[in-house]
Amino acid sequence: MMLTLLRLALVPALLLASPFARGAAQTPAYDLLLRHGRIIDGSGNPWYVADVAVQGDVIVRIAPLITDSAARVIDVRGQAITPGFIDIHTHARRGIFDVPTADNYVRQGVTTVLEGPDGSSPLPLAPFLARLDSLPRSVNIGSFIGQGSVREAVIGSVNRHATPAEIGRMRELVEQGMRDGGFGLSSGLFYVPGTFTPTEEVIELARAAGRLGGSYISHMRDEASGLVASVEETIRIGEEGGLPTQLTHHKAIGPANWGLSVQTLKLVDEARARGVDATIDQYPYTASSTSVQAALLPAWAQEGGRAEVRQRLAEPATRARIKTETERLLRTERGGGDPARVVIASCSWAPSLAGRNLAEIARTRGLEPSIENAAETALWIVEQGGCQGIFHAIDEADVERIMKHPATMIASDGEVPVFGQGNPHPRSYGTFARVLGVYVRERRLLSLEEAVRKMTSFPAQRLGLPDRGLLREGMKADITVFDPATVKDEATFEQPHRYATGFALVVVNGQIVYQDGAMTAARPGRVLYGPALACPGGCAQTQTHAGSVK
Numbered sequence: 001m002m003l004t005l006l007r008l009a010l011v012p013a014l015l016l017a018s019p020f021a022r023g024a025a026q027t028p029a030y031d032l033l034l035r036h037g038r039i040i041d042g043s044g045n046p047w048y049v050a051d052v053a054v055q056g057d058v059i060v061r062i063a064p065l066i067t068d069s070a071a072r073v074i075d076v077r078g079q080a081i082t083p084g085f086i087d088i089h090t091h092a093r094r095g096i097f098d099v100p101t102a103d104n105y106v107r108q109g110v111t112t113v114l115e116g117p118d119g120s121s122p123l124p125l126a127p128f129l130a131r132l133d134s135l136p137r138s139v140n141i142g143s144f145i146g147q148g149s150v151r152e153a154v155i156g157s158v159n160r161h162a163t164p165a166e167i168g169r170m171r172e173l174v175e176q177g178m179r180d181g182g183f184g185l186s187s188g189l190f191y192v193p194g195t196f197t198p199t200e201e202v203i204e205l206a207r208a209a210g211r212l213g214g215s216y217i218s219h220m221r222d223e224a225s226g227l228v229a230s231v232e233e234t235i236r237i238g239e240e241g242g243l244p245t246q247l248t249h250h251k252a253i254g255p256a257n258w259g260l261s262v263q264t265l266k267l268v269d270e271a272r273a274r275g276v277d278a279t280i281d282q283y284p285y286t287a288s289s290t291s292v293q294a295a296l297l298p299a300w301a302q303e304g305g306r307a308e309v310r311q312r313l314a315e316p317a318t319r320a321r322i323k324t325e326t327e328r329l330l331r332t333e334r335g336g337g338d339p340a341r342v343v344i345a346s347c348s349w350a351p352s353l354a355g356r357n358l359a360e361i362a363r364t365r366g367l368e369p370s371i372e373n374a375a376e377t378a379l380w381i382v383e384q385g386g387c388q389g390i391f392h393a394i395d396e397a398d399v400e401r402i403m404k405h406p407a408t409m410i411a412s413d414g415e416v417p418v419f420g421q422g423n424p425h426p427r428s429y430g431t432f433a434r435v436l437g438v439y440v441r442e443r444r445l446l447s448l449e450e451a452v453r454k455m456t457s458f459p460a461q462r463l464g465l466p467d468r469g470l471l472r473e474g475m476k477a478d479i480t481v482f483d484p485a486t487v488k489d490e491a492t493f494e495q496p497h498r499y500a501t502g503f504a505l506v507v508v509n510g511q512i513v514y515q516d517g518a519m520t521a522a523r524p525g526r527v528l529y530g531p532a533l534a535c536p537g538g539c540a541q542t543q544t545h546a547g548s549v550k
């Protein structure tokens with residue numbers, strides 16, 4: 001945090017130079033003053049009582065009693081003041097252009113979201129970031145570079161090794177992505193085409209991202225029966241790739257695999273003990289969400305595009321082979337052994353299926369809800385065009401064990417839903433509030449300070465954002481105020497479109513975006529650029545450090 005110290009030293013100079021400096025006649029000393037808050041600064045330290053003063057987009061003063069005038073004074077007595085939450089794994093591009101206020105995130109205290117997870121990102125990154133930059137938004141946003149997107153662009157969605165020339169081309173795309181402002185390389189080795197990638201190829205690309213200051217974040221190859229081997233692979237990629245590595249939305253899927261987090265956390269501890277910078281993120285739910293096809297069809301059946309998948313399903317012998325695998329996945333993995341555990345989230349071709357489970361859908365098709373008939377129904381769904389699903393196959397004990405680990409941060413894996421549309425996973429609306437309400441207040445699994453650390457300074461540190469994630473003088477004024485006694489996730493699997501409650505105020509870059517139950521008209525969110533940004537078109541504004549805002 002040497003950079004932070006440097007910035008602290010700059011603060012008095014800034015104050016003197018500013019036309020709003022204290023002492024200027026008739027001009028309030030500050031733009032915003034939050035008084036009598038319980039400061040949870042994001043470091044994990046115990047809370048303390050102080051006032052917080054903001055000027056422009058910067059926290060300029062934190063002190064027990066600030067008496068200078070401010071354009072706006074808000075008494076937040078009894079409530080917690082924390083840094084705005086930083087969500088390192090989101091699919092925000094699903095929806096951010098329709099709902100640029102990202103109400104579902106802001107209303108649970110999130111001020112920064114990262115895109116491009118699970119191996120999937122826009123490519124090239126620069127036009128996407130430029131498009132975001134021109135969209136007035138409530139939240140800050142940045143992106144990873146998706147390994148699957150890179151591979152798809154170079155060799156397509158095929159199951160084969162890449163040639164050295166192709167790997168060279170992929171490396172160039174990763175380097176370009178980093179120079180465009182990416183924060184590192186994400187992978188989705190569970191998905192097509194990531195699943196066709198040998199570990200060595202991922203390491204080659206990870207190395208390229210790491211050389212430019214990026215980190216690696218992975219939706220691992222297998223979160224069910226192959227979980228332990230997948231964690232070993234993720235650690236190996238960080239170790240041999242020479243960059244920080246993160247197990248994203250860490251979980252153990254399927255009853256047969258419950259409890260494996262004991263082993264996986266031990267692997268992370270051992271890796272860290274020998275100097276591998278391995279970390280974890282997690283959402284606080286016992287269900288996952290992805291497409292029915294990705295979850296319930298074997299990878300080999302998903303090679304190529306949709307036409308090829310349908311062709312395989314139309315060929316009786318191949319269909320039978322796929323169905324046998326789908327039955328196994330329903331019995332022991334994402335299906336959790338019961339078709340009722342698989343719930344449809346959304347289907348573009350049949351919106352009425354949202355909220356219904358595979359057993360119910362089988363019945364409406366005149367089938368007994370056996371595993372075999374559920375498999376048949378799943379294949380039918382894929383043939384019709386596929387659906388997003390929710391899979392209730394995670395054990396609470398694993399959720400708690402992973403959450404308690406000091407190297408675990410909180411991330412939603414959510415999206416920006418259009419309010420009321422479809423049946424999304426409640427994590428989009430409730431992740432951060434749920435950790436604070438259920439795991440901190442009700443179960444006392446974590447202290448409030450530790451939970452806030454996992455939502456603020458820890459992801460900021462991982463991303464290399466030196467000016468966010470802590471409440472300190474000189475940091476960007478991303479601030480969340482909530483009542484620890486009432487904060488609550490209201491979204492459920494049955495009724496996901498419910499905003500979290502207990503949040504009083506959310507500030508992004510010094511401007512209030514949410515206050516007392518309503519979004520404001522402010523759109524202060526910025527695009528955040530990663531460590532290697534090469535200032536496309538010339539550096540008009542001085543870059544003071546990596547990760548700064550352009």
Ligand SMILES: [Zn+2]
Nearest residue numbers: 118219249413
């Ligand atoms: Zn994922």
